[in-house]
Amino acid sequence: TVRYGSMRENVMAMTAVMADGTIIRTGRETRKLSAGYDLTRLIVGSEGTLAIITELTLKLNGIPEKMAAAVVRFKNLSEGVEAAIAVVRSGIAIARCEFLDEKCIRNVNAHDNLTLTETPTLFFEFHGSPQGVAEDAASVKEIVTEFGASEFEWTTDEGARRKLWQARHNAYWAGIAANPGKRGVSTDMAVPLSKLAEAVSAADEILRADRFPYSVLGHVADGNFHCLIITDPEKPEELAEVRELTHKLTMKIIEMGGTCTGEHGIGSGKIDALIAETGKEAVGIMHAIKRTLDPHQILNPGKVLHYEAPLN
Numbered sequence: 016t017v018r019y020g021s022m023r024e025n026v027m028a029m030t031a032v033m034a035d036g037t038i039i040r041t042g043r044e045t046r047k048l049s050a051g052y053d054l055t056r057l058i059v060g061s062e063g064t065l066a067i068i069t070e071l072t073l074k075l076n077g078i079p080e081k082m083a084a085a086v087v088r089f090k091n092l093s094e095g096v097e098a099a100i101a102v103v104r105s106g107i108a109i110a111r112c113e114f115l116d117e118k119c120i121r122n123v124n125a126h127d128n129l130t131l132t133e134t135p136t137l138f139f140e141f142h143g144s145p146q147g148v149a150e151d152a153a154s155v156k157e158i159v160t161e162f163g164a165s166e167f168e169w170t171t172d173e174g175a176r177r178k179l180w181q182a183r184h185n186a187y188w189a190g191i192a193a194n195p196g197k198r199g200v201s202t203d204m205a206v207p208l209s210k211l212a213e214a215v216s217a218a219d220e221i222l223r224a225d226r227f228p229y230s231v232l233g234h235v236a237d238g239n240f241h242c243l244i245i246t247d248p249e250k251p252e253e254l255a256e257v258r259e260l261t262h263k264l265t266m267k268i269i270e271m272g273g274t275c276t277g278e279h280g281i282g283s284g285k286i287d288a289l290i291a292e293t294g295k296e297a298v299g300i301m302h303a304i305k306r307t308l309d310p311h312q313i314l315n316p317g318k319v320l321h322y323e324a325p326l327n
Contacts, residue, residue, distance in 0.1 A: 016110055016111045016140075016234070017103070017109055017110065017111060017112055017234070017236045017237060018108065018109065018110040018111070018142065019076060019110070021278070022059065023056055023059050023060060024074075025073050025074045026042070026055055026056075026059050026071055026072070026073060026074075027042050027043070027044055027045075027055075027072045027073065027074060028040070028041060028042030028043055028044060028055060028071075028072035029041050029042060029055055029058065029059075029068055029070060029071050029072065030068070030069050030070035031058055031066035031067060031068050031069065032066060032067045032069055033065075033066050033308060033309075034065075034066070034308060034309040034310070034311065034313055034314050038069075039054070039066075041054040041055040041058065042054075042055040042072065044072055057304075061319065062280050062281065062282065062315060062318055062319050063314060063315040063318070064305060064309065064314050064315045064316075064318055064319050064320070065304070065305065065308050065309060065314065066308070066314070067314070079110075079142035079143055080143065080144050080145065081142070081143060081144060081145045081147075081148045081171060082110075082140065082141065082142050082148070082171070082173070082176060083140070083141045083148045083149075083152060083169055083170060083171045083176065084138065084139065084140050084141075084169065084170055084175070084176040084179050084180070085137075085138070085139040085140075085141070085152055085155065085156075085167065085168065085169035085170075086131065086136060086137075086138060086166070086167075086168045086169075086179065087136065087137040087138075087139065087155075087156075087159050087164045087166065087167050087168075088132050088134045088135070088136050088164065088165050088166040089134060089135045089136070089137070089162070089163055089164055089165065090134065090135075090163055090165060091135060092116060092135050092215060092216060092219055092231070093212050093215070093216055094135070094162050094163045094164075095114055095135040095136070095137055095162075096114065096211055096212040096215050096216075096235055097162050097212050098137065098158065098159040098161075098162035098163075098164060099112055099114060099137055099211075099235045099236050100208050100211055100212065100235075101158050101159075101161070101162060102139075102155055102158050102159065102236070103208060103236045103237075104208070105154070105158055107151050107154050107155060107158075108141075108142075108143070108151060109139055109140065109141060109151065109155065109236065110140040110141060110142040111138070111139065111140035111180075111234075111236075112137060112138070112139050112140075112234065112235060112236035113137070113138040113183050113232065113233070113234060113235070114135070114136070114137055114138075114215075114231075114232060114233055114235040114240065115135070115136050115138070115183065115186065115230075115232045116135050116219070116230055116231045116232065117133050117134050117135055117136075118228075118229070118230040118231075119186055119189070119190070119230040119231070119232045119243075120132070120133045120134070120135075120136055121133045121193075122186070122189035122190050122192070122193045122230065123182040123183075123185060123186055123189045125189065125192070125193060126182075126185055126188065126189035126192050126193070127178070127181065127182045127185055127189070129178075129182055131182075132166065134165070137159070137235075138179060138180070138183055139152075139155055139169075140176070140180070141155075145171075148171065152169045156169075183232075186230070186232055186243070187199055187201060187243060190228075190230055190243050190245060191245075193228075194228055194245045196247070196249075197228075197245045197246060197247055197248070198245070198246060198247075198248045199243050199244065199245055199246075200243070200244045200245075200246060200254075200257050200258075200261065201241055201242070201243050201244075201279070202241065202242050202244070202261040202264065202265070202276075202279070203233065203239060203240065203241045203242075203276055203277055203278050203279045204218070204239070204240065204242075204264065204265060204268040204273055204274065204275060204276065204277065205237070205238045205239040205240070205268075205273055205274050205276070205277025205278075206238050206268060206271055206272065206273030206274075207238060207272060207273070208238050210238075210271050210272060210273065211235060211238050211240075213271065214240070214267075214268055214271055214273060215231060215235070215240055217267055217271070218231060218240070218242055218264055218267070218268075219231055221260070221263060221264055221267065222242060222244070222260070222264070225256075225260055227244050227245055227246060227253075227256075227257060227260070228244075228245040229242060229243060229244045229245065230242075230243045231243075234278075237277070238273075238277065239277035239278055241278075242261075242264060244257050244260065244261070258284070261284070262287070262288065265285065265288045266288070266291065269288065269291055269292050274292060275288035275289060275291075275292050276288075280319075281318070281319045282318055282319070283317055283318055286319065286320065286321055289319070289320075298320065301319070301320055302320055302323065305320055305323075306323070310325065311325040312324075312325045
């Protein structure tokens with residue numbers, strides 16, 4: 016989330032088993048640590064290709080005194096994204112900020128029995144004291160109004176807040192439910208905040224020019240967004256087309272100075288995009304690390320990096 020960061024930022028230490036069975040402990044339960052290479056984050060970001068994590072030490076945050084949620088509606092995609100950027104740059108301590116396009120709202124309405132206005136929408140969440148939450152919500156309302164927000168509704172009711180965020184979490188399944196018999200391919204990308212509005216608009220334009228149903232959503236306050244593309248699992252040629260489409264999206268984002276994935280990871284589907292983003296030299300170093308720590312290629316082979324034959 017905007018306030019609490021990603022998993023990588025919340026892992027303080029770990030116990031891990033290496034490919035040869037060696038057990039290591041990385042990190043410390045300290046706020047600051049500058050001792051040696053950062054093996055904790057190396058392993059956290061390796062998608063299971065360098066070690067098996069058996070124990071984690073995580074940061075904990077206190078439960079806020081008060082939590083509130085807000086729903087803000089816009090006439091078009093770009094206004095919503097620009098408003099989110101302005102809120103982040105204002106320094107207001109929002110806890111969460113999510114964007115859903117009108118297609119996504121339509122799907123979650125049907126799936127979760129909601130009556131949200133079917134336009135591009137921002138969901139905000141605020142944490143703090145009752146007075147602080149109210150002040151933050153008022154400040155956000157003032158900002159988003161400048162960017163054409165047509166409606167701003169906020170609530171401190173716990174049931175309403177949970178229902179709203181459950182709808183966001185159900186967005187993938189809502190997209191599937193709206194297209195019976197189909198499956199969804201979800202891809203994520205991230206760009207600097209200064210490029211976010213342009214990137215989301217470019218992605219929407221690329222998807223709109225193709226034939227597949229889609230929706231755009233994501234944690235736009237940190238520059239990360241997702242595209243959900245619907246395809247028929249019984250038609251392999253469609254899946255191949257969708258893979259080409261996601262690669263086209265990814266390469267466009269890389270051209271704009273962004274990354275091929277801000278959250279989902281590389282897996283087996285974005286290996287070529289990783290090479291395009293970081294360069295062959297950097298990927299060569301990753302291969303060297305993999306060969307050193309897992310010479311027999313037994314840990315999640317073929318993920319993050321192209322498979323290499325095990326060393327003798």
